[in-house]
Amino acid sequence: MSLIEITEVKKRFGNNEVLKGINIDVAPGEVIAVIGKSGSGKSTLLRCINGLETIDEGSISVAGAQLLPDELHLKALRLKVGMIFQGFNLFPHLTAGRNVMLSQMVVKKTPKAEAEAMARRQLERVGLAHKFDAYPDQLSGGQQQRVAIARALAMQPIALLCDEITSALDPELVSEVLAVVKELAGEGMTLMMVTHEMRFARDVCSRVVFMHQGRVHEIGPPEEVFASPKTPELQQFLGVTH
Amino acid sequence: MNYAFDFGWLLDYWPVLVKGIAVTLELTLVGGVLGVSLGVACAWARALGPGWLRPVVAAYVELIRNTPFLIQLFFIFFGLPALGVRMGELEAANLAMVINLGAYGCEIVRAGIQATPKGQFEAGASLGMSRIQTFWYVVLIPALQRIWPALSSQIVIVMLGSAAVSQIAAEDLTFAANFIQSRTFRAFETYFVATLIYLALAIALRQGLRGLGWTLFPKRTAR
Numbered sequence: 001m002s003l004i005e006i007t008e009v010k011k012r013f014g015n016n017e018v019l020k021g022i023n024i025d026v027a028p029g030e031v032i033a034v035i036g037k038s039g040s041g042k043s044t045l046l047r048c049i050n051g052l053e054t055i056d057e058g059s060i061s062v063a064g065a066q067l068l069p070d071e072l073h074l075k076a077l078r079l080k081v082g083m084i085f086q087g088f089n090l091f092p093h094l095t096a097g098r099n100v101m102l103s104q105m106v107v108k109k110t111p112k113a114e115a116e117a118m119a120r121r122q123l124e125r126v127g128l129a130h131k132f133d134a135y136p137d138q139l140s141g142g143q144q145q146r147v148a149i150a151r152a153l154a155m156q157p158i159a160l161l162c163d164e165i166t167s168a169l170d171p172e173l174v175s176e177v178l179a180v181v182k183e184l185a186g187e188g189m190t191l192m193m194v195t196h197e198m199r200f201a202r203d204v205c206s207r208v209v210f211m212h213q214g215r216v217h218e219i220g221p222p223e224e225v226f227a228s229p230k231t232p233e234l235q236q237f238l239g240v241t242h
Numbered sequence: 243m244n245y246a247f248d249f250g251w252l253l254d255y256w257p258v259l260v261k262g263i264a265v266t267l268e269l270t271l272v273g274g275v276l277g278v279s280l281g282v283a284c285a286w287a288r289a290l291g292p293g294w295l296r297p298v299v300a301a302y303v304e305l306i307r308n309t310p311f312l313i314q315l316f317f318i319f320f321g322l323p324a325l326g327v328r329m330g331e332l333e334a335a336n337l338a339m340v341i342n343l344g345a346y347g348c349e350i351v352r353a354g355i356q357a358t359p360k361g362q363f364e365a366g367a368s369l370g371m372s373r374i375q376t377f378w379y380v381v382l383i384p385a386l387q388r389i390w391p392a393l394s395s396q397i398v399i400v401m402l403g404s405a406a407v408s409q410i411a412a413e414d415l416t417f418a419a420n421f422i423q424s425r426t427f428r429a430f431e432t433y434f435v436a437t438l439i440y441l442a443l444a445i446a447l448r449q450g451l452r453g454l455g456w457t458l459f460p461k462r463t464a465r
Contacts, residue, residue, distance in 0.1 A: 052364055071372055078370040089365035093383045093459065103369035106379055148365075155369060 003028045003190050004049065004081075004159060009058035011044060018044050020214040021058070026159070031191045033201035033222070036211035037237060042194045045211070046161050049192070050081045063158050075107070082152030086164040088144040090136040096123060096147045097132035100154045107155070115154075122150035126180050142173030146180055153184075160184070162193035198238070202226050210234050251426045252435070262418025263439060265332070269414060270401040270447065273339030277400065278393065280340060281347020282386075286377055288348060289355045299348065306345035312406045314338050319410045335407035335414075343400045350392050354385035387459040394451040398444050405440075415439060 002025035011019035018041045026032055034042045047053045049060055051067055051074045060067040065077040090099050100119035104110040110118070123129050126146035136144055145165055152160060162181065166174040178200050185191055185204050195201055201208055201222060208225040210218040212233045218225060229235045252259075287299045306314065318341075319334040329337070358381050366376030386393070408417035419436035423429050 050368055052367060074367075075370050075372070078368055083364075083368040085361055085365065085368075087359075087361050089359075089361035091362065091365070091380050091384075093387065102379055103366075103371060106375050107370040151369070 002026060003030075003063055004192065005059070005061050006045075006049070007059045009045070009048060009060060010056050011041075011048060011053060012056050018214050019048070019055075022214075022216055024209060024216060024219070026190060026192060028158075028190055029188045030207060031185045031205045032193070032207050032209060033205040034192065034194045034209045034211060035196070035198070035201065035237070036217075040211040041214045042209075042211045043163055046083075046163050046192065046194050049161055050078050050083050052083070079107070079155065080157055081159045081161060082155055082157035083161045083163065084145070084148050084152055084165045086167050088136075088141070088148045088168070090144055090147055090151075092136050095133050095135055096128065096139065096150075099136070099147055100151045103151070104154055118154050119150070122154045123147070125153065125183075126150045127176075140173060141169045142176045145169065145177045149177075149180055149184075159190035159192065162191065162195070164194050164196065166195070166197060198226070210237065212237075245430070247431060248428060249431050249435070251422065251428055251431070255422045255426070258418045258422060259415070259435070259439070262413060262415035263443070265413050265417075266401070266404055266415040266443065269332075269335055269339055269404045269407065269412075270397075272336050273343055273400055273404070274397050276336075276340040277343025278347050278397070280344030281351050281393075282382070284344060284348035285351035285355055289352050290373065290377060303345045303348050306342055307349070311338070311342055311403050312409065314342060315406055315410060331407070331410045331412040334410060335404070335412040338407070339400055339404060342403070343396065346396050346400075347393060350389050350396060351385065353392075354387075354389035355381060357388055358385055383459065387455075390451075390455045390459070394448060394455070397451060398447055401447055402440065402444060415443075 004024070004026035006022055006024040009019055009022040010017065022045060024032075034045065036042045044053055048055050048067070049062065051069075054069055055067065062077055062080045065080050066073060067077055068074070090096075091102065094102060097116065097119050100122055101112070101115040104115040104118060105112060120129060120132060123132055126149050128143060128146055128150065131139060131143060131147070136147070139147065165181075166177050169177065174197070178197065181191065181193070182200075182204050205222050207219060208222045209216055210225060218229065218231055218234050225234070226238065229238055284299045284303065287295045288303070291299070315334065315338040318338050319329075319331065322328070362380055362384075363376055366380045371379070404414060405416040407414050408420060411417065415436060419432050423432040426432065
């Protein structure tokens with residue numbers, strides 16, 4: 001059974017249809033890379049999956065939690081699927097540890113001691129146990145992004161959405177974040193990531209989705225998609241980025 | 243100039259001044275705490291609240307910001323009894339100050355909220371927090387930090403503006419000064435002393451608010 005079911009999803013911003021009927025099923029443990037030119041709708045698709053954007057038609061569900069626009073359903077959905085952003089979006093007034101503790105305490109009503117233990121475990125997992133008391137602006141971009149990953153993991157989601165999570169990083173910091181993601185993939189976490197890191201997509205992902213003009217233009221295992229792209233659009237896209 | 247300065251009355255009248263200072267401080271404390279709270283609530287309503295609430299709050303804010311404090315005070319103290327709402331001069335003074343600071347505070351805090359990066363709201367939402375929870379735990383403290391200097395100034399303005407409450411016979415520092423002046427006819431000396439006291443109070447309040455800012459918003463970097 002699929003974990004994430006995206007069925008005939010359409011999304012419009014005014015008159016501009018950015019998603020024109022998307023169908024993707026993601027199995028548990030799959031790592032999906034979503035690639036495509038800017039404006040192809042890949043980020044919008046990801047943002048729809050945890051309800052940061054509403055959809056106009058179709059349906060999305062994650063492990064049985066349906067995307068519906070009311071707060072109760074959104075909360076249920078967001079407890080199953082975490083999200084990591086290009087800009088990290090850490091809370092600037094809280095230490096790294098507090099960033100990881102906050103939503104556990106506020107949303108799940110986890111007692112403080114338990115939330116703190118979980119925060120320490122997750123920060124350890126991303127290699128930042130020693131930064132528990134550091135504020136976000138005392139951390140490098142790569143460290144901030146790893147804290148953001150720990151923060152999402154502390155909610156124990158079934159799947160993680162990664163929206164260009166290395167695009168805002170200096171080149172030398174990209175690898176430390178990708179290493180964490182690779183480890184998660186190895187542990188069986190279901191991941192869906194919009195990325196421009198083609199080598200990473202090729203090495204780590206189980207399937208690659210190429211989006212073009214609001215549609216899934218090609219989809220398949222990375223060795224197929226990268227080695228023998230069928231459509232001229234994908235050939236051109238890969239030619240440009242390689 | 244052959245005016246002979248005489249501060250001898252201070253010996254007799256200092257208890258009146260002390261009581262006036264106490265009332266001014268009480269008005270500032272209550273007005274500050276409740277006024278800022280009201281301002282935060284209104285800022286939330288106006289920036290993020292339900293659609294029907296926004297015009298209501300906007301009307302309140304515009305009403306207060308475009309009328310004199312003295313008239314607001316007179317309306318509460320002399321006007322409302324006609325509707326059967328009666329209160330003592332201190333209650334009226336407190337209420338007027340809360341309502342006044344609430345409106346100005348609303349606009350200041352709202353500016354802080356609106357300067358919040360969109361990603362903060364999205365991060366809160368993606369972690370399962372409700373809109374209110376995101377506002378309270380994620381948005382509010384950095385928003386207050388952004389506008390703290392402006393808000394502090396407004397609180398000092400309200401403290402100084404509290405002099406107006408002497409007009410409804412609330413016995414604040416200005417009332418005390420007027421009282422002493424009318425007894426001693428030492429206008430220069432009385433208002434000179436009152437001026438110094440207000441100056442000291444305002445400086446102390448500013449420093450206190452700065453200190454409060456340091457505890458509320460722990461410094462993030464040594465920059």
